[in-house]
Amino acid sequence: MRWLAHGEHEVPAGTQWLSPREQAALAGIRFTKRHVEFLTRRFTAKRALATLLRREFSPAALAAIEIGNHPGGAPYVALDGRPAPIEVSISDRAGWAVCLVGPQGAAPAPIGIDLEIVEARSDAFVDDFFTAAEREFVRALPAGEARYEAANLVWSAKEAALKVLKVGLRADTREVEVAIDRRRRADGWAGLVVTARDGATFPGWWRRDGVFLLTVAGTVPAEPPSPLHGGGDLASAEPTHSWIGRPLV
């Protein structure tokens, strides 16, 4: 697996780098926040795929790499107008987007990625959305930053696994349980496993870069994703909320 991050400040002006279908989807978005997020996610995914497939970064070349959505919201890739057997997952938070690209093959396995920032999470949040074991994991840590990191991390891993399942937050977040390994490797990644009620497991990885938390999950154990060349560095990235002054597009 490979991954890439980009900030919203890197997104090109105009819409020529979007496919006609993506331009139509963008035209239907009224809120600036969603507009900016859609563009940042698309730009990051297109750059990731262009890098991996050794394509150009020109607007026309990026427009030929389409990130569409299945009816349930899960993304798919089309190259030059044809569906491509490549799994991607995308996420954004606070002005930054990440894309995970799976190994190419005839029937690629689903993958999930989620980006969060370490922010305050209430006891009620932990009570409402987490399983008993997850609540115990969070509350065993000192109140404040350590607990907030754990709560956002568990939340993020749930979202990554629910993206693997292609259901997203339609599911009850307590239907999947996250187990976090806090031992980091030299490259910054540490392990996690998400287990569904039916026993299915989704092994993955997490890392903290600055205020950002990144989680990935898949259906089979794999090495942590390696970064694609040319992306932004989340460790020094500033979270931004540029839409606040202009809520409507």
Ligand SMILES: CC(C)(COP(=O)(O)OP(=O)(O)OC[C@H]1O[C@@H](n2cnc3c(N)ncnc32)[C@H](O)[C@@H]1OP(=O)(O)O)[C@@H](O)C(=O)NCCC(=O)NCCS
């Ligand atoms: C998946 C989901 C949890 C992500 O929400 P989020 O944390 O706000 O957003 P993120 O930035 O982390 O991820 C957004 C991306 O998740 C992906 N996604 C959306 N639904 C997905 C699903 N069912 N399975 C896998 N990935 C999904 C999309 O690629 C989306 O980006 P895009 O719309 O630009 O293609 C949320 O979108 C969800 O629950 N979606 C399903 C239910 C829903 O409301 N669907 C409405 C659209 S049909």
